[in-house]
Amino acid sequence: MEIKIISAKAHNFKAHRDLTVEFGDTTQITGDNGSGKSTTLELPSWTLYGTDTMGGKLDPTPTNYEYDHVLSETLLDIDGKQVLLGRGIEKGKATYYINEVPSKYGDFDEIVKSLFDKDLFLSLYNPSYFFTLHKDDQRDLLLRYVTPISNKEVFTEMSRTSPDEKAKDIKLNPQAAKLSELVKKHTLQQLGEIHKKNKNDKDTAYKRAQGRTEALVDQLSKLPPAPDDIEAVKAEDAALLEQIKALAAQTDLAGETNRKRTVLSSNIESLQRQIAQAKDRYMKVYNEPIEEHCPTCKRELDKASIDAVTASKETRKDELRADHQKLINERKELEVQLAAIEPVDVSEQISQMRALEVKRDATAEAVGGYKARQGMQADIDKARADEAETLASRNDSIFVLDAIKAFEAKEAELQAAKVQSLFTTLSISLFKEQKNGERKPDFVIEMDGKAYPLLSLSESVRAGLELREVLSEQSGVIAPVAVDNSESVFKIKQPSGQLILVKAVEDAPLEIKQMGGNAE
Structure with missing residues (x-):
């Protein structure tokens, strides 16, 4: 113009x-x-x-x-x-x-x-x-x-190793190569803001990750030490468990027999009480007197009336005698059944089982402790992986921020030289x-x-x-x-x-x- x-x-x-x-x-x-x-x-x-x-x-x-x-x-x-x-x-x-x-x-x-x-x-x-x-x-x-200096020119000059090196022969250094890829998506200003925030966030996150790893390692150190041969301990624990199960099966079978005897004995005792009660009811009727006068009008009963009262008493006696005999028969039948079942003594098996259980407590604790250590170690491995990932992200942002500083310094140098020229x-x-x-x-x-x-x-x-x-x-x-x-x-x-x-x-x-x- x-x-x-x-x-x-x-x-x-x-x-x-x-x-x-x-x-x-x-x-x-x-x-x-x-x-x-x-x-x-x-x-x-x-x-x-x-x-x-x-x-x-x-x-x-x-x-x-x-x-x-x-x-x-x-x-x-x-x-x-x-x-x-x-x-x-x-x-x-x-x-x-x-x-x-x-x-x-x-x-x-x-x-x-x-x-x-x-x-x-x-x-x-x-x-x-x-x-x-x-x-x-x-x-x-x-x-x-x-005219501003182009990013490409700055990247090239950032990577120059000698004044005589031709631009086409210059291979981008790591900082320039990193930025040349990142600026395809964001401006340098945006990259600075992104990585400043990420660095600050990861500084805090890395401290937390280190603390978690240290806490887990401390918890692991407090667990019982792992056996020298955990497989042998596992095999012993499994064998003890099988023995305990076999003894438990025996005691369970014996227990069923003894429970049957207990039930029969209980039922016999119940029938014995019922028989006594049936006898009491019979004797009460048996001892009833035959009244010759009407209980209401006090008039003397005739022979036919007396015979009717007597016949009624005999009938009730027969019914009660039959009930009493029925209960006696049931008791005898249960006594026969009880006599046919021999009691089983499992005190020795129970004693053996208790001894085995005490022994297995030690092996089970060792196996459980080993599994707990494995779980804790997995948590530690993950915590360390998270810690390493956080540190890598933090270091990457530091690298990018340093690269941006290097870029800006070289850009300023080139811009100043261009203006001065x-x-x-x-x-x-x-x-x-x-x-x-x-x-x-x-x-x-x-x-x-x-x-x-x-x-x-x-x-x-x-x-x-x-x-x-x-x-x-x-x-x-x-x-x-x-x-x-x-x-x-x-x-x-x-x-x-x-x-x-x-x-x-x-x-x-x-x-x-x-x-x-x-x-x-």
Whole structure:
């Protein structure tokens, strides 16, 4: 993009009641101090941004004469297309014009912003403006127009083993190879955030994993020691168990026989009680007297009645005798059954079984302890595997974070070298080394080892011109450049774009003229 200032007009702008300036490829403005030379340079900046050439606030209203309104107009040529912009003050209010048409501020501001970036234009127009910016803004403005170093180039240079090694022959080192794969999915910033979090998480998780492993190992140490030959112990335990089962089977069989005898004896005793009760019932009826008088009316019974009572008593006696005999028969039958079952003595088997069980307690405890140790050891193995996995993840994140640091350091080195290569007399520092070895973004400009604020007027002008040429070339924007106090500089190389030279001439009126040829 090429920007030219065709002309600028002023009406009641500071000391200028009415002024028209035509600009050429080189325009020289001369005059004594206070003649309005610098004010002429402020016409384009105030028209566009309402500021002076340093970007500061500017009140252009006259102070030494009466005026009706203030107006500044600038005719620009942008790549062959002209636009006339105006800014004024009427009755204390700002006014705006686009091609002489009164416009709203929003429309005017939108037009200006669409033409070019404010900081870039003012830096190109007035090289001193760049140095009024904060160093972070200076850095951002310069790097904004410098092609960034590609990841591929950084990976290659990270892996370089000798200055003479050709790029195509360089094999990526582990850090570069790792990052080259990871950046396919995430940006370096995202990778940094991911692995910082993972490292912090795994630091905590690793401590927990170590604690769990130590606790399990401590528990294992408290278990009984494993037998020298666990298989022999298992075989002995199994043999003891079989012997105990065989004895238990015998005692169970004997127990069934004895239980049958116990049941029969219990039933016999129950029948014996029932027989006694049946006998009591019989004897009670047997001993009943035969009454000869009616128990109610006391009248004497006749023979037929007495015979009936006697017959009833005999009948009940016969029934009770039969019940008594039936119970006796049942008891005899059970006694026969009981006599047929011989009691079994299993006290010896029980004694043997108890002895075997005591012996097996030791083998079972040994086998159980061995199984517990096996289970505990499995838990320890898993805990150690988890611990190793956590440590590996933590170390991987540390590796990635270190790789990112190495990448950023090499990128900074390459970026600084690339930026420095753009300059001939200026030294540019983009980073500041921290006490911890890390680099922090910075921006320092020096000429001959002197920082910009320490440069003489002539040196600061030359430094500004060199820097604005780099900005112009890198941004692809060609714009006018104004050099105030040009009398302090012996030689000025013809810059890209229009050149406006402002020179103080004692006792001379304001004079503006276009010049041809190189200003050098």
